[in-house]
Amino acid sequence: MMDCSEIRNLLSEYLDDALDAKAKALTDEHLLACPACREELDSLKTLVKGIGAIESVKAPADFLDQLHIRIERRPKMSAIWKWFFFPLRVKIPLQLAGAAVMALIIFSILPLQQSSLKLHSKSEQEKKAEDTAFYVDESKGIKPAKRPEALVQKAAIPESAKGTREVALNFKRQVRAKATTAEPSAAPASPAVLEMQKQKLSARAPAQEDKKEEPLEKEPESVLPITKAIEVAKGKILSVDYNWQTGRPESVHAEVPAGGLPILYERLREMGDLQVSPETGTEKDSDVVHLKIRIIVSP
């Protein structure tokens, strides 16, 4: 059984016959027994009747004429402005089409950006190598090359070394007892070399436990022996290329007097197997030979 306050909350809907059957039956039952709520209902009926009795206000007689004038005078919407007020059935397909075009653009640009990112990450790796790259400045001698300069230097090499002789220096892996292996030098090294040393340490760690013999790379961690050999041959180092992934030196570009070649080759042969490409045409007429010493590490 509902109390008066609950019933009075239902009287508005009761008056409009908007209650469901159960609520209507409860209200009917209550009203039969409650004169106060009946009075409240009568008061509400009078109110609604009174509101409905408010006289209506008619539009002026010239309403349509005024409307015609207003329609004629209203500012014409520009085509662009109208575009914003297209109905949803037009706008939604247009928006979907726009979204599809955007998605196409994004997915066609994304791979390019990713490759750009890869290039960027490559250059980050290269940075390590290039920080240790050298080029020869006639006035200042050998100095570390900044990245753009190194790129310029590298780009300049093929132009100036059309008659470059290819020299391949093949380092063979050797097998040595772990016990004889010395710890890496404490001397400061380039980030790339440090990384190599870390890799070596991690590779050596398990071997130290069982003291077994393991293959050790006698790879050139620096190109110092090669550069020394070039110096002995009175040559100049133009640049050193490092592998951007491993940080290992891959090739040395040098300019060597023709007379110094035999001693250079001799020194290089002491380091590993040496293969020399035939003389180039330009080399025959020149006192200076451009060399590209490729450093190969074979198992």
Add this chain to the structure above:
Amino acid sequence: MTSSGEDALLVKAFQKGDKRAFDELVIRHQDRIFNLCYRFLGDYEETNDSAQEAFVKAYDSLSTFRLESTFSTWLYRIAVNTCKNKLGSSACKAKRKTVSLDNPGNPSDDPLHMEIPNGAPSPLARMEEKEKMALVQRALDALPTEFKMVVTLRDVEGLSYEDIAEITGLNLGTVKSRIARARTDLRNKLRGVL
């Protein structure tokens, strides 16, 4: 044919290029829309402006109206939104402070003329009735807009709860509760008058 069926025919005629069909729609609905706007705004000039604005909006959108609701419901919705915007404008708020409920603004059209049958009340009784209606209108005007909208649509225009929900965009429960609250408020204010 029903009134809404005739409206639908006129709408289709307009959409096929018959501009006179719109005039017919205006003539059929102008008084109801005008009265509705007047109940919301309480000022004759503003009512005239808003009612015309509602019809201009209807004219501009009628070519894309798909008759998913009746024309009158659609037109009511436009008028209600136009009045809500008008009520929200600062100019209207300022003007409403000085509006006289007894003066609709166009005496020549006699908008407050009451349809009183011959032999009905004396001039004194008519004056009293007029005064009573003014008090009711004043009480309606004093309601917050969201309550005045729904109670006007229900008790002045006689629309169903469902139509009111469609016109105002409110859900049915909100419409019912707002009407109930508005009526309770009006009854308290008009106790002794009605």
